[in-house]
Amino acid sequence: MVENDEAIHIDSEQARAGATPHMTRYVLGYGLVLVIVAFAVIFLFV
Template structure:
């Protein structure tokens, strides 16, 4: 292959694997947990 030619890969080939979307679930659950903890702390210390 010469320098002018480019090899085109699919997203899966470029990543060398699948993307199961677990990162979104973990981030969403973490965000909800942190917001809940801050709400409890705010209510506890605001009195």
């Protein structure tokens, strides 16, 4: 078996094998707002 001690340097996009469009922060933000609105409606009408 051959040992290779060379470091392999690749950028983060190649390491993930895809792009990250940062849509998660918007989905989490909209979900948080909807939960707050739902709790406010429940609090007001119950």
